[in-house]
Amino acid sequence: MSGGRLTIVGLGPGDPDWITPAARAAVEDATDIVGYAPYVARLPERDGQTRHASDNRVELDRARHALALAAAGRRVAVVSGGDPGVFAMAAAIMEALEDGEAAWRALDIRVEPGITAMLAAAARLGAPLGGDFCAISLSDNLKPWEVILARLDAALAADFVICLYNPISKARPWQLGAALERVAARDPQRPVIIARAVGRPDERIAIAPACETRAEEADMASLVMIGASTTRLVARDGARPFVYTPRKVSGAAG
Amino acid sequence: MSGGRLTIVGLGPGDPDWITPAARAAVEDATDIVGYAPYVARLPERDGQTRHASDNRVELDRARHALALAAAGRRVAVVSGGDPGVFAMAAAIMEALEDGEAAWRALDIRVEPGITAMLAAAARLGAPLGGDFCAISLSDNLKPWEVILARLDAALAADFVICLYNPISKARPWQLGAALERVAARDPQRPVIIARAVGRPDERIAIAPACETRAEEADMASLVMIGASTTRLVARDGARPFVYTPRKVSGAAG
Numbered sequence: 001m002s003g004g005r006l007t008i009v010g011l012g013p014g015d016p017d018w019i020t021p022a023a024r025a026a027v028e029d030a031t032d033i034v035g036y037a038p039y040v041a042r043l044p045e046r047d048g049q050t051r052h053a054s055d056n057r058v059e060l061d062r063a064r065h066a067l068a069l070a071a072a073g074r075r076v077a078v079v080s081g082g083d084p085g086v087f088a089m090a091a092a093i094m095e096a097l098e099d100g101e102a103a104w105r106a107l108d109i110r111v112e113p114g115i116t117a118m119l120a121a122a123a124r125l126g127a128p129l130g131g132d133f134c135a136i137s138l139s140d141n142l143k144p145w146e147v148i149l150a151r152l153d154a155a156l157a158a159d160f161v162i163c164l165y166n167p168i169s170k171a172r173p174w175q176l177g178a179a180l181e182r183v184a185a186r187d188p189q190r191p192v193i194i195a196r197a198v199g200r201p202d203e204r205i206a207i208a209p210a211c212e213t214r215a216e217e218a219d220m221a222s223l224v225m226i227g228a229s230t231t232r233l234v235a236r237d238g239a240r241p242f243v244y245t246p247r248k249v250s251g252a253a254g
Numbered sequence: 255m256s257g258g259r260l261t262i263v264g265l266g267p268g269d270p271d272w273i274t275p276a277a278r279a280a281v282e283d284a285t286d287i288v289g290y291a292p293y294v295a296r297l298p299e300r301d302g303q304t305r306h307a308s309d310n311r312v313e314l315d316r317a318r319h320a321l322a323l324a325a326a327g328r329r330v331a332v333v334s335g336g337d338p339g340v341f342a343m344a345a346a347i348m349e350a351l352e353d354g355e356a357a358w359r360a361l362d363i364r365v366e367p368g369i370t371a372m373l374a375a376a377a378r379l380g381a382p383l384g385g386d387f388c389a390i391s392l393s394d395n396l397k398p399w400e401v402i403l404a405r406l407d408a409a410l411a412a413d414f415v416i417c418l419y420n421p422i423s424k425a426r427p428w429q430l431g432a433a434l435e436r437v438a439a440r441d442p443q444r445p446v447i448i449a450r451a452v453g454r455p456d457e458r459i460a461i462a463p464a465c466e467t468r469a470e471e472a473d474m475a476s477l478v479m480i481g482a483s484t485t486r487l488v489a490r491d492g493a494r495p496f497v498y499t500p501r502k503v504s505g506a507a508g
Contacts, residue, residue, distance in 0.1 A: 010373075015276070020369065022271035059501075085376040087501075091384025094498035098488050105490050111377035115274065115367045119264075122339040123365035130345025132405055134388035134414060143503035151386055154412035158405045160388060234352050236359050244348035247313075247341075249397035 004107055006070040008090045010083040010114020011039060015199035018120065023112045030077035034066040035089070039079045057141070059089060063096035067104045083116035087137045087165045117223040118163040121195035124205060126242030128193065131228055131249065133161035138168070138175050138224075145175065152179055156186055161231060161245055164224040168215060176224065177215035183226050184210040191227040191243060194218045207233070207243060258361055260324040262344045264337040264368020265293055269453035272374065277366045284331035288320040289343070293333045311395070313343060317350035321358045337370035341391045341419045371477040372417040375449035378459060380496030382447065385482055385503065387415035392422070392429050392478075399429065406433055410440055415485060415499055418478040422469060430478065431469035437480055438464040445481040445497060448472045461487070461497060 007026040012018035027033065030049060033040055037053035045051070052069075054062045062078070070076045080088035090111050097104055122129045134155050140148060155162045168176045183190055188211035196204045196219065206217055210226070218224055227245065234242040261280040266272035281287065284303060287294055291307035299305070306323075308316050316332070324330045334342035344365050351358050376383045388409045394402060409416045422430045437444055442465035450458045450473065460471055464480070472478055481499065488496040 012274075017276035017279070018274050018367070020266070020272050020274055022269070025271070083373050083376075085373060085381050085383045087384075090376075090381035091498055091501050094381045094384070094488060094496055095500055097496070098486070098498075105488070109496075111380070113272070113369050113373040113377040115369065116373065119337050119339060119367040119370065122337075122344075123367040126365070127339050127344035127348045129339045129389075130341075130348070132388065132390045134386065134409070135383075136386045142501045147503050151412045151414065154408045155388070158408035160405070232352070234348060234359070242348055242351070242363075244345055244352075246349055247345050247396045249401050 004070040004073045004075070006066055006076045006078065006093070006107055007110045007112055008078045008080065008084040008093055009112045010088070010116075011042060011079055011081055012115040013082060013117055013120040013199040014042070014197065018115045018199055020112070020114065023114055026112050027077050027079065030075050032069050032074045032076045033079060034062060034069070034076055035079035039081050043079070059092035060096055063089065063092040064100060066093065067096055067100055067107070070107050071101070071104055080114070083114040084111055085113065086116040086135065117165065117195070117198065118225065120198040121193065121205070121223050121225060124195065124198055125193060126234065127244035128225055128227060128231060129161055130245040130247055131161060131230065133163060135163045135165060137165045138179060139166040139172060140175060148175070149182070152182060156183065159228045159230070161228045162226040164226070167218045167222055167224045169220050176218055180210060180213055180215055187229065190229070191231050191233065193225040193243060194222050195225065196222040198223070205240065207241065258324040258327045258329070260320055260330045260332065260347070260361055261364045261366055262332045262334065262338040262347055263366045264342070264370075265296060265333055265335055266369040267336060267371055267374040267453040268296070268451065272369045272453055274366070274368065277368055280366050281331050281333065284329050286323050286328045286330045287333060288316060288323070288330055289333035293335050297333070313346035314350055317343065317346040318354060320347065321350055321354060321361070324361050325355070325357055334368070337368040338365055339367065340370045340389065371419065371449070371452065372479065374452040375447065375459070375477050375479060378449065378452055379447060380488065381498040382479055382481060382485060383415055384499040384501055385415060385484065387417060389417045389419060391419045392433060393420040393426060394429060402429070403436070406436060410437065413482045413484070415482045416480040418480070421472045421476055421478045423474050430472055434464060434467055434469055441483065444483070445485050445487065447479040447497060448476050449479065450476040452477070459494065461495065
């Protein structure tokens with residue numbers, strides 16, 4: 001059947017004023033909304049639009065369902081928080097597409113980018129991503145913990161600012177603490193930021209040296225940012241200090 | 255003088271439908287627009303709004319000028335392409351603030367995030383950033399070339415997807431070629447993407463193995479993305495293949 005379409009849409013961190021007009025149009029045009037329940041719940045219900053909300057950690061099932069709907073002629077919006085390409089649904093759709101029915105490859109499949117959590121957190125802080133940086137998912141559901149540690153060590157040695165996505169959950173309670181210990185062992189004063197729910201009413205941002213940061217301050221709605229060796233604070237009267245990483249690097253890395 | 259305000263605004267990659275409502279509102283509210291001339295030129299002229307367009311590579315002068323305008327009571331929008339925190343104006347403003355007049359620290363200074371080039375390029379490609387990734391500015395104006403090489407090597411060893419910002423310019427003609435040689439020496443078949451002017455009328459995207467990618471295909475408007483060892487192509491009929499990096503990592507990194 002023709003006319004089917006699948007758009008993987010980034011809703012941004014939560015503030016409606018951070019949703020791009022293109023993302024909003026893709027949602028409004030859809031006959032079917034597919035996504036993790038809290039993201040679907042952000043959208044107003046619309047006449048003639050069917051909502052398919054699913055649990056977390058069923059990304060591949062959700063991706064196949066969305067592709068099957070599009071193949072049946074529906075206009076499907078798969079919604080992600082943040083940007084759909086950063087530790088979100090775009091990769092799951094691609095995996096389902098590669099292993100799925102041949103006809104799915106003829107579908108009109110698009111991605112609409114969104115403001116990802118690290119950009120929102122950086123905006124609130126000043127300019128912590130002013131130098132080179134990396135993004136690492138701390139979830140060891142799909143990759144071995146030793147790979148995560150090797151990447152963390154490489155990023156510290158190369159002096160990247162490090163953004164940790166999926167830092168902690170009930171099923172993964174100790175990994176963030178282990179990562180923070182690694183940072184503190186190298187540089188106890190390194191600034192660490194826990195940016196929780198940026199752009200939502202329950203936003204909370206904490207800045208502290210690595211040696212004083214406790215993993216329990218973070219939750220599933222948090223992004224954790226570890227400064228580079230050059231990352232600095234700029235004090236302000238009556239306001240949280242700015243955090244920034246200068247553009248200039250003088251010595252050799254490491 | 256009170257009432258002054260400075261907002262550092264991300265205009266996204268160029269497509270007006272990728273400008274967030276918050277960024278648009280900050281631009282419309284401003285009495286003064288400050289920025290690199292091509293970004294200022296993207297905005298319609300407005301009555302009562304003064305435009306201060308400047309050359310490239312004068313970021314600190316531009317930052318001081320914007321802070322002085324805000325201190326004089328103006329509502330200033332400093333505009334950047336993409337996201338202002340990613341190799342753009344936010345860090346320059348922070349540097350000027352730290353070294354500048356004490357009164358500047360009392361100003362109302364905010365950052366409005368935008369869609370940065372790597373997210374726009376990733377959206378066009380499928381899900382190349384599906385795994386861990388890093389962003390490196392290839393400009394050696396403000397950091398030594400050996401630091402850039404060390405970071406590139408660390409990122410390759412840790413198997414990050416690598417996004418290269420500022421890949422090439424008239425003043426820096428050979429650096430991208432040297433970086434690509436390094437990638438090809440490690441893995442000649444590694445997918446390399448040159449994503450030029452994504453979201454603008456002259457958008458152009460090229461996907462090729464590292465050994466076949468020529469630096470001259472990129473220009474100042476390009477983002478270069480180097481796949482991880484796991485990054486794959488999904489062929490489609492009559493369309494550019496999708497590029498994606500699976501979420502799953504099996505072995506150890508490196």
